Amino acid sequence: MALLFILLRNLRGLTTLSLILFCLLFPSLSSAQSVYYSIEDISLEVFKDGAPDAKTLWLQAEQKQEAQRIANMELRQARIKYWQSGDTALWILSDIGKERPITFAVVTRAQKIERIEVMIFREARGDEIRLPAYTAQFVDQMLTDEGKLSRHVDGISGATYSVRTMKRIARLALLLDRWIAPSNASTVVGAE
Amino acid sequence: MKGRRLRFWLYRWHRRSGLAAAFIVILVTLSGLALNHTGDLELDRHYPQSSLLLLPYGSAIEVRQGISTKDGWLYVSDQQVLLDAKILGECSQLIGFASTDSEMLLVCEEQWLLLSADWTFLELIDPAFFQLEHIKAVGTDEEYFAVQVDPGLWYELDLETYSAQLLSKSAIVSAQYELAPLPLSIDASRNKSISWQRLLLDMHSGRWLGTYGVWLVDIAAVMLLFLALSGCWIWFSKTRK
Numbered sequence: 001m002a003l004l005f006i007l008l009r010n011l012r013g014l015t016t017l018s019l020i021l022f023c024l025l026f027p028s029l030s031s032a033q034s035v036y037y038s039i040e041d042i043s044l045e046v047f048k049d050g051a052p053d054a055k056t057l058w059l060q061a062e063q064k065q066e067a068q069r070i071a072n073m074e075l076r077q078a079r080i081k082y083w084q085s086g087d088t089a090l091w092i093l094s095d096i097g098k099e100r101p102i103t104f105a106v107v108t109r110a111q112k113i114e115r116i117e118v119m120i121f122r123e124a125r126g127d128e129i130r131l132p133a134y135t136a137q138f139v140d141q142m143l144t145d146e147g148k149l150s151r152h153v154d155g156i157s158g159a160t161y162s163v164r165t166m167k168r169i170a171r172l173a174l175l176l177d178r179w180i181a182p183s184n185a186s187t188v189v190g191a192e
Numbered sequence: 193m194k195g196r197r198l199r200f201w202l203y204r205w206h207r208r209s210g211l212a213a214a215f216i217v218i219l220v221t222l223s224g225l226a227l228n229h230t231g232d233l234e235l236d237r238h239y240p241q242s243s244l245l246l247l248p249y250g251s252a253i254e255v256r257q258g259i260s261t262k263d264g265w266l267y268v269s270d271q272q273v274l275l276d277a278k279i280l281g282e283c284s285q286l287i288g289f290a291s292t293d294s295e296m297l298l299v300c301e302e303q304w305l306l307l308s309a310d311w312t313f314l315e316l317i318d319p320a321f322f323q324l325e326h327i328k329a330v331g332t333d334e335e336y337f338a339v340q341v342d343p344g345l346w347y348e349l350d351l352e353t354y355s356a357q358l359l360s361k362s363a364i365v366s367a368q369y370e371l372a373p374l375p376l377s378i379d380a381s382r383n384k385s386i387s388w389q390r391l392l393l394d395m396h397s398g399r400w401l402g403t404y405g406v407w408l409v410d411i412a413a414v415m416l417l418f419l420a421l422s423g424c425w426i427w428f429s430k431t432r433k
Contacts, residue, residue: 033320035320035323038321039321039354054353076279076280076281076282077281077314077315077316078308078313078314078315079314080315092318094303094318096282100284100302101303101318103320119320120318120320
């Protein structure tokens with residue numbers, strides 16, 4: 001009877017412990033991919049008059065070095081696709097969070113971030129970064145002369161890697177937006 | 193007279209037993225000597241790579257897979273996909289590869305890499321945009337890339353609009369390249385689970401030789417016991433006279 005009482009009293013603790021053990025033993029189940037936006041969804045939201053054709057930004061060696069220095073990202077690919085209408089550009093970029101890639105959509109306009117969204121989240125934890133209250137901190141962010149975001153972004157306890165990835169992606173998007181500015185447009189080609 | 197005959201019989205079988213047990217005794221002795229110095233020789237920290245020595249372990253050793261192309265082997269190491277020694281990009285698990293005249297598509301579990309014909313990494317593609325899961329193979333439909341989701345279900349990919357279209361069953365698409373075990377020349381240090389200590393312990397007990405290996409070592413041990421006893425008998429019966 002006493003044993004039953006002790007078990008019942010600790011039922012909550014036991015349930016929590018079982019859940020933790022379950023997540024540890026079956027990490028694949030707790031790290032399923034969550035798709036929040038498709039390209040079509042985000043394009044329709046950003047470009048009200050219809051999604052424009054994709055453009056291609058060809059990356060030069062110096063630009064890759066700059067991306068490494070400012071965004072701490074190693075761009076191995078030769079080109080990046082983006083969608084642009086007027087001075088609004090939509091970038092779809094991904095980078096590893098802690099172990100798996102997170103895909104973001106970043107809307108830039110006149111060297112500022114207009115909007116940032118998590119499109120696909122694959123990590124086990126840390127998806128709080130997709131919440132509007134958090135993404136709002138990135139709106140109107142610019143790149144400073146030192147290559148940092150112009151305003152402080154709060155962290156989230158338990159989502160450190162995801163937050164870092166989001167900041168890196170924000171810096172990279174602003175850098176890419178700088179490179180497609182009319183004065184740097186020599187490396188941009190239209191959709192084939 | 194009876195004692196002389198017994199001594200002669202023991203002497204003859206002492207020699208025969210010594211010869212028969214020699215191989216196992218040498219194996220057990222040498223492995224035992226090495227095992228006595230496991231710490232000094234760091235046997236638990238080093239791993240044999242000889243395919244002959246590792247033959248009995250078979251499926252216990254993870255054999256990495258790759259894709260053989262005309263320019264070399266494609267394989268994943270430390271979350272990166274390589275063409276022989278050249279790093280192409282990030283990749284967690286290689287699923288397939290296909291090439292057209294002008295471009296090549298390397299399909300990994302979470303990212304796809306579009307490459308030019310000369311292996312320049314052109315573009316990173318997120319497979320989630322195509323809304324296709326559990327891709328089994330990659331092929332080409334003349335000029336377009338296609339991926340297989342279920343047996344017989346192929347989707348043609350439009351890499352400009354990031355869309356996929358189901359191909360009719362009459363369309364002939366097949367995987368251009370298949371995954372195959374990497375050759376030892378590339379996957380030189382693939383064994384990271386069977387240490388020298390484990391190998392020598394298995395040799396010492398006979399398990400390395402399979403199910404009957406333990407019995408073989410048991411027989412050799414009985415022979416060794418017989419050698420000791422018969423040797424003593426021969427020695428003392430001779431000195432008594």
